[in-house]
Amino acid sequence: MQRILHKLLLWHTMERWGRTQHAFQQQFASNTLAHKAIRSDADTRLNTIATLWTREPALHTTLFADKPADSSDIHGYLEQAVYGPYKMIASLTPWLQPTPATPISPELTLLWDDALPNDEVLALGYRALWPVAQQLGASTSTIAPLSSQMVLEPISVLDLDAPLQWLGSLGGMAARWAAEEIEKAGLVVLPGGKSFLSRFRSATQTEADQGQRLLAECWLLARLGPAYYILALQQGLLAKDADWLTTIEPALFHGLGYLNILEPQCILLHETLDRIRPGLNSLFKISDTTPPMGSDDHHLLWKTVEAQIPETQRFTDRHLERAQQLVPALLDNRLIAARPxxxxxxxxxxxxxxxxxxxxxxxxxxxxxxxxxxxxxxxxPATPREIITAGWLTTLHQLDDQLAEMFTTAAQPNTPAMTPLNLLSGYRQQQDYLLIKSLETTSVHQVLLSR
Amino acid sequence: MILNECQIIERLTHADPDKRLVVTPLIRPEEQFGPTSLDLRLGTDFQVMRRSNVTHMDVMKPTEALTREMQGVWRELKLPPTEPFVLHPGEFALASTLEFVRIPLDLAARLEGRSTWGRLGLQIHATAGFVDPGFEGALTFELSNVSMVPLQLYPGVRVSQICFFHTTATGLPYNKKRFTKYSGKTTTASSAFFKDPEYARIRNAQQRGTQPIG
Incomplete structure (x- = not known):
């Protein structure tokens, strides 16, 4: 798994491809001229991407190479096979709008309830969720009535059925939460009289904003665990997010160790990232010479985060262990709502x-x-966070096999360009169903265990 | 031979994964097991037929058009655990088990209602209570209320029971059949009757103008 990071990025881009194709089929299904034209345009672009991926198998040989990845992979492979197609797919998504007939997933609320049990934070979550939910036709009984202060947190129509991506929708909320709480965080005085915020006291506005974001990202990691690290890695790299690469990722990785939830696959991802970092710096046009945060800074940061979040609300090594126990069942295509x-x-x-x-x-x-x-x-019952973590770990386990099978199918003579990608979409859809059903089932299980 | 409670446990914990019966989650086994059966619970998703202006299902339409039409006819509902689904007298709805079930190749099963609910007029399947070896997914309930009062059905209630039969291992397991329409489904799925290959043949014959025999 030398190229686990490359595979993850390619897999996600292909996943976006599948979801985009499906969304266009659903939203532009009628035979009106307008719909036909939009569908045809989308099909042409999606087919171009599929052809790039499946008609040049040599392009992907680097994915399965034995030698460790290095910076030469960046412009040679990632630009061509990942960033180009990702940009093209993203250019299609503005066409896709949530429709009143699209139901909001109640499972999303279950996950939030688990990740954000604090009433105050939960209220923020509701405020964020409600406008979208309302737009999508949710009933008031599934989501509590909200205050008039609406904070719109857009949930992409592509992510409505994508439970592994849902953790990402917490990011914006957490950033706002952090902005409100930042002063409190500043009051956390650590041994030696230092506080994390003292680093930002004399900072420029931009630096202070970066500090808030950093704190928010760490806050999310502490609550959501390794699944958030993997998702953030994927999102940060695909967005070519310079701050994320230089500041946030090292802090998050430090946090995994600090919180004792360092999953072996996260180590692999981080090590691969470190090897290709110089190439990414040039791709992301990072010229900043600001010295990176050292381990003392990271330590101080995590002490601050730890002080803010009660242990009962943190993602702990026990959660990780239970999530790991669920992986074999998901690999076997079974429900993972419970463990023996x-x-x-x-x-x-x-x-x-x-x-x-x-x-x-x-x-x-x-x-x-x-x-x-x-x-x-x-x-x-498994908790929603354990279920989503197991989903991510299983996805990483399956990357090699699924991509290899896809390219083998693509190499068969006369195989239409879209066929191998539809195969991958089928696997992804099966896992989504199992994860969503697991989230629903565990909520019922919890109720039936209560006295 | 119908399996008793100990034989069911034996299969649930079988060392050989190919012979292992999967029924998960088992929430309160002491309440769910009977001498030769295991109670199953109602899941959280339902499908009810809307009132519509569709006069009939024209199975001779192309499959894509019928799929769209069916989507318009059925309404999906997902309920949280504390909210009931109300099945009115004479009403029909589809639902599925909370549990995920996988039947090994040398077992078959039958899904039945529970007497407790039968006495209230709830039927949990119309004709399709048999479960093939190799089935995996959530089992579908064809719910109907034949009583005179509406029934409140909460997700998680035990509305059904399943019993298992031993058979010699089949070479035609449900999940490997060429023409399965519901294998691996974990949600409530409405009928895909129009995907039966007979309709394509009839459609083609109609287009060719085939005359009736005789």
Whole structure:
């Protein structure tokens, strides 16, 4: 997995391609002249991208190379296979508008409830969500009535059914939250009398804004865990976000270690990024010579974030461990709404005890009641954050196989350019369904466990 | 042979993944298991037929047009766990199990209603209660209320039970069949009857002007 980062970016761009194609088919389905013309234009552009991806298999050999990635990959591969197509797809999205018939996903609210349990922050979330939800035809019963202060947080129509992207919609809200809370953060005085904000006290407005954003990003990572790191990595790189590359990513990666939630695949992503960083600096036109934050600064930053977020609301190593336990089930295309209370071996052993007692091989007093065995099959609900994290980890696990299968299909003679991409869209859609159903199911599970 | 509770657990925890029965989540097994059955719960998504000006389903229309028409006829509803779906007398709706089910190749299953709900007039399937080996996904409920009073149905309530039968392993599992329309679905899916290949053949024959035999 030397090129895991490249694969992630390509996979996401292809995912955007699939969602864009689907959205055009849905929104411009009628046979009116206007719709036909729009569909035809979109099809032409999407087909051009598909042809680029599938008709030049040599282009992708770098993806599966054994040697570590380096800066030479940047202009040679990423520009051509990722950034070019991504820009072309993005140019189509302004055509796509949410329609009144599009339902807002209640699962999105479930995720927010889990990630933002604090009432105050949740209210901010509602304010952000409501205008979009209303536009999309949500009923007031699914989302609480809101104050008149509306803060629009646009959710792309492409992301409505994309649970892995939903964490991103929290970003803007968090930034606003951070702006409100920044003074509080400044009051957090750490040993030695320093505060994180002291770094920005004499800063210019731009630097202060950067500080707020940094704090907001860290705040999100602390609540959402490695899934947010992976999503932010993808979004930051595709947006050619210079601040993100120079300041935010190193801070987020430090945070994963600080919070003890450093997932091995995140290490791989970070290491690949570090190797290609010089090439990205030139691509992102970064000429700033400001010295990067050192580990002392990062430490201070994370102490500030830690002080702001109660441990019960943070994404912890326990969440990560549980999310990792869900990955095999998702790889096997099963629902991941719950995890077993006991390992299967232990249940089988108990069951064997009952069989032995029935055969007279045990004394009656040793025989377990059948309810003991039944109860051992109980499953415990996964949290929405664990489900989304498992979704991201599974996606990274599958990158190699899915892309390899796609290119193998593309290499078959007479295969239409769009066929291999539709294959990938099928996999992605199946996983989206499972994640969404898992989020719904776990919300019911939680209610049925309550007393 | 119908499996008893211990045999069901045996299959739920089978060491061989190919022989393992999957029913997840198992929320309160002590309440869900019966001597030869396992209760299943109502999921969160429903499909109800709208009143519309469509006079009939013209199955001779092209599949894409019919798909669009069907989308206009059915209305999707997703409910939070604390909000009921109300099924009125004489009403029909589609729903699905909360649980994800995967049936190994040497088991078949039957989905049935629970007596508790049957006594209130709730039917959970019209004719399609049989589950093939190899099925995976959420099972569909064809809900109808044959009583005189509306029924409140909350997501998560146990409206059905499933029992399992042993069979010799099939070479034609549901998820590998060439003509499945609902395999792997985890949401409530409305009928895709028009995708049955017979309609394409009839359509083609109509276009050719084939005369009836005899």
């Amino acid at each position: 209370l006991y390992p299967m071996d232990a249940v089988r052993e108990k069951l064997e005890g009952i069989y032995q007692a029935d055969r007279g091989e045990l004394t009656t007093s040793n025989r377990d009641d059948v309810y003991t065995v039944l109860n051992q099959t109980t499953e415990l």
